Amino acid sequence: MRHGDRIDNFEPLWTEKAARPWDPPLVHDGKVRAFCTGKKFSNNLGFRFDRVFVSPFLRCLQTASEVVHAVCAVGDIDHTVHMSSADGVVIDPTKIKVLKESLIKLKSIKV
Numbered sequence: 866m867r868h869g870d871r872i873d874n875f876e877p878l879w880t881e882k883a884a885r886p887w888d889p890p891l892v893h894d895g896k897v898r899a900f901c902t903g904k905k906f907s908n909n910l911g912f913r914f915d916r917v918f919v920s921p922f923l924r925c926l927q928t929a930s931e932v933v934h935a936v937c938a939v940g941d942i943d944h945t946v947h948m949s950s951a952d953g954v955v956i957d958p959t960k961i962k963v964l965k966e967s968l969i970k971l972k973s974i975k976v
Contacts, residue, residue, distance in 0.1 A: 866928075868891065868920075868927075869896060869927070871892070871924045873886075873889040875892055888924070891924050896928075899927070899931035899932050900932070902932060903934065904935045907935060907938075917929050917932070
């Protein structure tokens with residue numbers, strides 16, 4: 866699948882102020898659309914994901930992150946540890962495997 870809607874398509878002047886003008890992030894609606902696509906995958910495909918391969922561009926990482934969050938989202942069941950996305954969707958931590966290095970790199974990117 867391709868990445869969601871990127872900011873430079875909606876705000877052309879964004880590149881003039883950006884620290885990384887070649888690497889635009891997603892707009893909010895792009896993240897929402899990616900999350901909804903992940904929910905559709907989860908509800909309709911009939912199989913689970915074991916791996917996700919993604920380009921290193923920020924918009925692609927953000928898209929993959931939202932899809933994975935949606936695929937791993939579960940109802941509010943009794944876990945000793947609760948995790949949630951920014952939208953308050955409960956995430957089952959036993960279904961998520963992420964490389965620490967990828968998260969560290971993603972957190973260090975200034976948008």
